[in-house]
Structure formats: structure tokens, C-alpha cells
Amino acid sequence: MPKLKTYIFVIIIFITSLSAFELCAQTVSSTELINNAKSYDGKTVGFTGEVIGDVMARGDFAWINVNDGYNAVGIWIEKKLSQEISYTGSFKTKGDKISVEGVFQRACPEHGGDFDIHAVALKKISSGRQTAEGLNISKRNFALILFGVLCLIIILSRLKRTSLKK
Amino acid sequence: MILKPTKEDIRNIGFYLGKIIVGLGLIMLIPLLIGLVACEINPALDFLIGAEIALVFGFILIKLCHTERDLSWMQGMIVVALSWLAATLLGAVPMYLSGHWNSFLDACFEAMSGFATTGLTLVQDLDHLSYAHNFWRHLGPFVGGQGIVIVALSLFLRASSGAFKLYVGEAREEKILPNIIHTARFIWLISLVYLVLGTIALGAAGIFVLGLKPVNALFHGACIFMAGFDTAGFSPQSQNILYYHSLLYECIIIIIMILGALNFNFHYQLWAGKFKEAVKNIESKAFFISIMLFFLVTSLGLEQAGIYPGLVSFFRKGFFQFISGHSTTGYMTIYAQQFIKEWGNLALAGLICSMALGGFICSTSGGVKMLRIGIIFKALFEDIKRLILPEKAIFFQRFHHVKDVLLDDKQVRSALLITLAYIILYAIGTLVGVFYGYPFLESLFESTSAAANVGFSCGITNAGMPDGLKLTYIFQMWAGRLEFMSIFTLAGFFVAAIRGKR
Numbered sequence: 001m002p003k004l005k006t007y008i009f010v011i012i013i014f015i016t017s018l019s020a021f022e023l024c025a026q027t028v029s030s031t032e033l034i035n036n037a038k039s040y041d042g043k044t045v046g047f048t049g050e051v052i053g054d055v056m057a058r059g060d061f062a063w064i065n066v067n068d069g070y071n072a073v074g075i076w077i078e079k080k081l082s083q084e085i086s087y088t089g090s091f092k093t094k095g096d097k098i099s100v101e102g103v104f105q106r107a108c109p110e111h112g113g114d115f116d117i118h119a120v121a122l123k124k125i126s127s128g129r130q131t132a133e134g135l136n137i138s139k140r141n142f143a144l145i146l147f148g149v150l151c152l153i154i155i156l157s158r159l160k161r162t163s164l165k166k
Numbered sequence: 167m168i169l170k171p172t173k174e175d176i177r178n179i180g181f182y183l184g185k186i187i188v189g190l191g192l193i194m195l196i197p198l199l200i201g202l203v204a205c206e207i208n209p210a211l212d213f214l215i216g217a218e219i220a221l222v223f224g225f226i227l228i229k230l231c232h233t234e235r236d237l238s239w240m241q242g243m244i245v246v247a248l249s250w251l252a253a254t255l256l257g258a259v260p261m262y263l264s265g266h267w268n269s270f271l272d273a274c275f276e277a278m279s280g281f282a283t284t285g286l287t288l289v290q291d292l293d294h295l296s297y298a299h300n301f302w303r304h305l306g307p308f309v310g311g312q313g314i315v316i317v318a319l320s321l322f323l324r325a326s327s328g329a330f331k332l333y334v335g336e337a338r339e340e341k342i343l344p345n346i347i348h349t350a351r352f353i354w355l356i357s358l359v360y361l362v363l364g365t366i367a368l369g370a371a372g373i374f375v376l377g378l379k380p381v382n383a384l385f386h387g388a389c390i391f392m393a394g395f396d397t398a399g400f401s402p403q404s405q406n407i408l409y410y411h412s413l414l415y416e417c418i419i420i421i422i423m424i425l426g427a428l429n430f431n432f433h434y435q436l437w438a439g440k441f442k443e444a445v446k447n448i449e450s451k452a453f454f455i456s457i458m459l460f461f462l463v464t465s466l467g468l469e470q471a472g473i474y475p476g477l478v479s480f481f482r483k484g485f486f487q488f489i490s491g492h493s494t495t496g497y498m499t500i501y502a503q504q505f506i507k508e509w510g511n512l513a514l515a516g517l518i519c520s521m522a523l524g525g526f527i528c529s530t531s532g533g534v535k536m537l538r539i540g541i542i543f544k545a546l547f548e549d550i551k552r553l554i555l556p557e558k559a560i561f562f563q564r565f566h567h568v569k570d571v572l573l574d575d576k577q578v579r580s581a582l583l584i585t586l587a588y589i590i591l592y593a594i595g596t597l598v599g600v601f602y603g604y605p606f607l608e609s610l611f612e613s614t615s616a617a618a619n620v621g622f623s624c625g626i627t628n629a630g631m632p633d634g635l636k637l638t639y640i641f642q643m644w645a646g647r648l649e650f651m652s653i654f655t656l657a658g659f660f661v662a663a664i665r666g667k668r
Contacts, residue, residue, distance in 0.1 A: 143218065
């Protein structure tokens with residue numbers, strides 16, 4: 001009998017985890033979305049990547065663009081959810097890495113045919129940061145040498161011109 | 167008998183080439199300044215190095231080849247062809263130093279794409295590129311669109327017959343004002359006035375409608391204007407225009423792209439209040455008919471594919487891409503792969519035809535150009551008319567292009583020859599693409615895009631594509647932008663150098 005109970009318990013756990021897996025949105029890459037847009041159209045998907053550019057507030061909502069390393073995808077999100085974002089990717093910053101869950105639209109009727117995801121949930125996976133830019137010494141030295149060469153050429157040509165005038 | 171080029175030829179070419187290279191070096195000081203303002207130290211150093219290399223080369227050429235002589239036609243054409251190559255090599259230096267391009271060839275590809283106002287890109291991680299480098303990507307088309315030589319003409323050269331030869335060599339056939347230097351400066355005046363207006367319009371939309379930060383709104387506005395008016399299609403973000411998610415922004419960009427596709431002489435007429443020119447000019451008529459015809463084809467294809475339900479999405483995805491292709495800008499509100507995956511063959515055929523035809527002559531756009539198409543069709547219709555009319559009937563063939571012009575066989579021949587050269591150029595790129603294993607339609611699309619200086623990609627153009635294909639596209643962009651004559655002359659010069667007699 002205890003064995004039967006164990007089997008039933010295992011089966012219940014298995015079925016529950018399967019349904020939980022079903023409920024959870026399928027995480028996809030941007031390439032997969034672009035190449036199979038029709039099959040994902042209108043489905044709930046998960047998308048993970050770095051927030052890049054500006055958070056563009058539009059009324060109670062906002063547009064963010066999330067890059068997964070291959071392409072960036074526009075995410076339409078409630079403004080309050082977007083407030084969780086502290087860093088967006090640019091030259092001097094590494095943006096927050098987030099995971100969003102939402103409905104994917106191949107040609108969104110609400111947004112003039114945009115290829116977007118209407119997010120219902122956002123989770124920050126890791127926070128972004130300022131990226132320190134140290135001075136590249138070899139570039140500086142090379143620039144100084146070239147500056148010297150340039151000055152030399154200008155001085156020599158001036159000297160030549162003066163001697164020709166004389 | 168072919169004559170070997172003389173030392174005097176080489177001196178003249180070197181002297182004027184040197185002046186143009188110095189001009190390019192001075193232009194690099196603008197992104198250097200932007201780098202300093204934005205506290206981007208290493209990018210600023212990249213431009214300092216780039217500018218110094220250009221100035222060193224330029225000054226050496228000027229000093230070694232100093233001459234007081236004026237340019238001959240052959241020398242002028244060669245100076246133009248070589249200055250574009252020099253601009254590509256030198257303009258690529260700061261790009262390569264940034265580390266955002268995988269190789270120097272990729273950086274050269276980007277530089278040529280920018281100067282030739284194409285817009286095909288091989289940049290890596292664009293979303294983290296510095297303001298300085300991003301500005302340089304967009305300044306390139308602004309300089310190349312008006313003409314690298316025009317920059318030098320406006321700044322350093324005096325009005326002479328040699329200056330006119332340089333101007334013609336850069337695919338500019340029309341003198342807007344009697345003096346060529348004044349013409350060059352007028353082209354800059356038009357461009358700068360539109361730059362201010364366009365940046366304000368896009369910047370205001372960016373701040374008040376899009377929700378961009380003010381600095382970014384103005385920066386993006388200036389960049390998008392420069393690459394839009396000069397029909398290049400570069401954008402500061404990797405998603406191109408899709409990044410902004412705004413109908414208003416797209417509408418402003420459509421206006422900018424159309425303005426960029428217009429002849430500078432046509433702009434001059436409109437500025438002078440001659441609005442009837444818009445209805446009478448053979449180019450505007452041809453452009454209007456071409457838009458109607460090929461948009462119908464593209465629309466039928468999109469309708470067949472059933473991918474954009476609703477008028478707004480049809481306008482923002484179908485019409486935007488179409489007008490972007492026809493003006494040879496290449497701005498996109500869809501992903502590159504969607505052309506092949508979703509658009510269908512008929513829509514792509516309509517788009518490829520419009521890309522191949524391009525915009526107005528003496529504009530910043532590429533392709534065969536509307537004046538040539540207008541002349542060819544005018545000649546065809548007149549010949550049909552000649553067959554129908556009595557044999558003894560005498561009639562003159564004329565068309566309106568700024569003024570009434572008599573149509574003669576020389577013009578028709580020239581239009582047909584250049585059209586043929588473009589068709590061959592499109593075919594060469596397609597064949598090379600097919601040779602490297604890409605499907606025919608995709609190869610044709612990408613090749614037309616490169617040779618007509620459009621900048622649309624269906625996915626072939628990426629850092630991983632074969633080097634041979636990169637070199638082919640670089641050649642196509644160069645030849646397409648300069649409209650062949652100066653490149654044929656350069657080829658002839660090399661043949662003469664090898665096989666010519668003293």
C-alpha cells in the first residue's frame with residue numbers, strides 16, 4: 001500500500017508540473033520569433049534580454065526595446081511595470097537584463113502593424129550598471145605621434161615656402 | 167593609340183586628391199568635438215587619429231604634387247573616383263578603432279555604404295555605440311550625399327573649369343547657378359536649412375510624442391534627418407525606425423525621404439516660387455507615375471500575402487517600406503528577414519523595381535533615376551507617334567526639365583547607356599550572390615539594394631557574409647553612386663598606365 005501511495009503521489013506531481021509548464025509562457029529568442037512570426041502570432045511568450053535605448057512613456061503605458069543579443073524587440077508595457085527598470089543600455093551603460101511575459105503580435109492591430117510583445121509581467125534578472133571607460137594608452141600615444149608628424153609636415157612646408165619667397 | 171599617363175597627370179590628380187583628403191580630415195573634427203562634449207574619451211581619440219592620418223596624407227600629397235594647372239576631364243574624373251576610395255579607407259579608420267566592426271574590411275564597407283548613401287550596415291552591437299561614432303555614421307551620408315567633392319569645392323577650390331569637371335564626375339550634371347562654386351554652396355545651403363528644420367521637427371516629436379530624453383531626441387533627430395534626407399537609411403538604433411513605434415515620426419520621415427529624392431535644381435525652382443515646375447517637370451511626372459504603378463504591384467502582393475490587416479498597418483509597413491525603397495533611403499519599420507518570410511514574390515518584385523529606378527537626378531538618391539526613365543519613355547512614345555503621323559510631317563520632340571528642352575538622340579543614347587550599365591551592375595551582384603549559395607530572389611534584392619544605394623537588406627548583409635560578396639557590394643555602392651563615368655575613366659587610366667605608349 002505505501003508503494004501505491006508513492007506511485008500516486010509521483011503521478012500527481014508529474015501531472016501538476018506538466019500543467020504548470022503549460023501555463024508558463026514559452027521563452028523564445030528574437031530570431032525564432034522573426035522567422036516563425038505567424039506560428040507565434042497571438043500567443044503568450046517569454047522574452048529575455050537587455051533593455052536598450054530610452055524608456056518611452058506613452059500615457060499609462062511605455063515602450064521599451066529589449067535586445068536578446070540578436071535583435072531588439074519592442075515591448076508594450078504598463079508604465080508602473082517599466083518603473084522597475086533602472087538602467088537602459090547605451091555606450092556608457094549596460095542595461096538591466098529583464099524577462100517579460102506577454103502576448104506576441106506579428107502585426108499588432110493596436111500599434112499600426114508593429115512587431116511587438118504586450119507584456120503582462122516583468123522580472124528583472126540582473127541590474128545594469130555604468131560601464132567605466134578607461135583611457136586607451138596606446139591610442140593616446142599613437143595620436144601624439146601622429147600629431148608630431150603633422151606638425152613637422154606643416155613646419156617643413158612653411159620653411160620651404162619662406163625659402164622660396166626669399 | 168593609347169598614351170601612357172604623364173607625370174603632370176599624376177601631379178594634378180595627387181594635388182586635388184590631397185585637397186579633398188584634407189577636407190575629409192577636417193570633417194572628422196566634428197565627431198571628435200561630439201565625443202569631447204559627450205565625455206567619450208576613447209571615441210574622441212579614434213577621431214583624432216582618423217583626422218590626423220587624413221591630414222598627414224592630404225598635406226603630403228599637396229606638397230609633393232603641388233601644381234597651378236587646371237584639371238583636364240580625364241584627371242577630374244580620376245580625382246573623383248579616387249577621392250571616394252580614399253574617403254572610404256580613411257573614414258573607416260575611426261570606425262575600426264572603436265571595436266564595433268569585426269574587421270577593417272567591415273569598417274570600409276560601412277564607410278562606403280555611408281558616403282554612397284546606401285545604408286547597408288555591418289556594425290556590431292549598435293545599441294552600445296558611442297555618440298561620436300554614431301554621429302560619424304550619419305555624417306558620412308550627409309557629406310557623401312551632397313558630394314565629397316562638393317565639400318572641397320565649397321571650401322578650398324576656386325571656380326574654374328577644373329572645378330566643374332570634378333562636379334560632373336560626382337554624378338552631378340546640372341548647374342543650378344552660373345558659377346559652380348555658388349552651385350556647390352547652394353546645395354549646402356538647401357541641405358543645412360532642411361537639416362535645421364528636420365532636426366527641430368524630429369526632435370520635438372521625440373520629446374513631446376515619443377517620450378525620448380531631450381538630448382537623445384535631438385541627437386536622433388539630427389541623425390535620422392541626415393541619413394533620411396541623404397537617402398542613406400542609417401539609424402542610431404539596431405531596430406532602425408521600428409525602435410520609435412510612432413506613426414507621427416514615420417510620417418515626418420516619409421516627408422524627409424521624399425525631399426531627399428528630389429533634384430536640387432527642383433528644390434531651387436520651388437524655393438524661387440515656381441510651383442508649376444512640380445506639375446510640368448518630366449522627372450516629377452515620371453516619379454509620380456512610377457510610385458502609382460509600382461505601389462499598385464506591391465499592394466497587390468501584400469494583399470495576396472494578407473500580412474497587414476487594416477489601413478494604418480498597411481500604410482506604416484507597406485507604404486513606408488515602398489517609399490523608402492523608391493527614394494532609395496532604406497529606412498525600415500520591419501525586420502530584414504520579414505521581406506523574404508512574409509512579403510511574397512509579387513510585393514518584392516514591385517519593391518525591387520522601384521528600388522532599381524530610384525529618385526531624381528542631381529539628388530542624393532541612387533538608382534537609374536527618373537530623368538532617364540522619363541527620357542526613354544518620351545523617346546519611345548515620340549517614335550510611336552512618328553510611325554502613326556504622315557511621313558512628311560515635321561515635329562519636334564521636347565520635354566520640360568526646369569526649362570523646355572529639345573529631345574535629341576544623344577540624350578536618349580546617354581540615358582539608355584546608363585540604364586544598361588545599372589542593369590548590368592544589378593546583375594553582377596546577383597550572380598555573385600548566387601555564386602556564394604544565396605537564393606536568386608534574395609541575391610537580386612540585396613544586389614539591387616547595394617547598387618541603387620538603397621540599403622534594404624533581406625538578411626544577406628551581415629558580418630558573417632563572404633569577403634568576396636562584401637567587396638562586390640562595396641564596388642556596387644561606389645559605381646552606383648558615381649554613375650560609372652569616373653570609374654570607367656579610372657579603369658581606362660590604369661589600362662593606359664600598363665599598355666600605353668610614351
